[in-house]
Amino acid sequence: MQEFFVTVDLVVLTIREGRLEVLVVERKYPPFEGSWALPGGYVGPEEDLRDAAYRELSEETSIGAGVYLEQLGSYGAPWRDPRGRTVTIAWLALVPGMAEPTAGTDASDAAWRSVADFESGALPLAFDHGEILTDGIERARAKLEYSPLAAAFCPPEFTVGQLRAIYEAVWGTELDPRNFHRKVTRSPGFLEPTGRTSNVDGGRPAQLFTRGTLDVLNPPITRAGQL
Template sequence: MSTLLCVTVDNFLTDEDRAFLAGYDPRAFPPVAVTVDLVVLTVRESELCALLIRRGEPPQRGRWALPGGFVGPDETLDEAAARELAEETGIRPGAHLEQLATFGDPGRDPRMRVVSVAYLALVPDLPMPIAGTDASEAHYRPVAELGGNGAGLAFDHGRILAEGVERARAKLEYTGLATTFLDEPFTVGDLRRVYETVWGVPLHAANFRRKVLSTPGFVEPTGEKLATGRGWAELYRRGTTAHLHPAIPRPPS
């Protein structure tokens, strides 16, 4: 939609608009840059982890930050987010990527007025990422180690991370996004452990299985089974439903 608007906006200009634009000077206004920042969450070794990069350039060189970068002059926001995700993680289109929120406090970046559009990405466990051009290191860090508000991250990235984690936790209640943390096929036990990891609370195995299998479109059986050493576990793939009904309520932590 945004690309279409960029291509066709000239069709709606009047002669008055064109005369106005001929004398318009954008330098009369303070410069504002737009960036995208990515909250990339995965489950590694039974912990909810976020992708962080160590900044390799000023400002705040050496501090851990969320991956991201400036939006190019010919990019849409979604295109910039997908590009940054691919550059920092090697993740190509197909990963869950959604717009999270916009952050634009005047003093959030010392270089200039920078407005950041944050995105949330939920991905299965992946090999360790390779740092991009403006980072010296890239690692998945357990969210629990970073505290509730990501204190110590560069800029306002702690706040962005906290909002991304809470968005992910909330969406597991009423969407099928928990399955995006898993490679297919998976067992109901694998899925339960995702919920337990993201929510930080243990779940009753039998009750969870009943809720998952009674929710239309959440998961689909593959017809195959996995040997567990104590028997066989049925294997499933992601279902087609976008919203779970009934929802799976998050227990109090």
């Protein structure tokens, strides 16, 4: 019987200085020594998959507390790990305002890096982590279409311009300001006006909003409809 291993890998995304960034570690040991990789590692024989994901995230980056993980998918191509047949369960986290990571255990370094660097091929990822990252980014982009997730990355009170900047960072494209404003302000329960204004966007004062109470945007704010 062929022996195989089970691992967990994590796609942790945040927005920093207007850019979509991903948490990565520099591998300390072979295979792919010195390469960037997603945080992750082996699942213990008596360990739950989610517990293993949180443990690896904490051990390799010192980040973990308060991070909500959702399962992204499973990856089991025979060639994905040169050490032997390995099936990994990938997890996704979308987190606002995270601290700088600190490398630990089998990582030489841990850092937030721009997603654009990996999407362009400027920075390769070890194993099949490029494929996993691509799937995680697409899941995050889709979540902004049908959920109010983007508002979680804004201050408690924010302008439509600040909210649009979140969508642009995650979707990786510029949006039409008027079309976007109309969509989000006419989506029942998405935004709640505060009655106050701010000039944080520059120019004339803009209305301030807080996040509404709905959990699902209906109709969704689709990427194609904003271009």
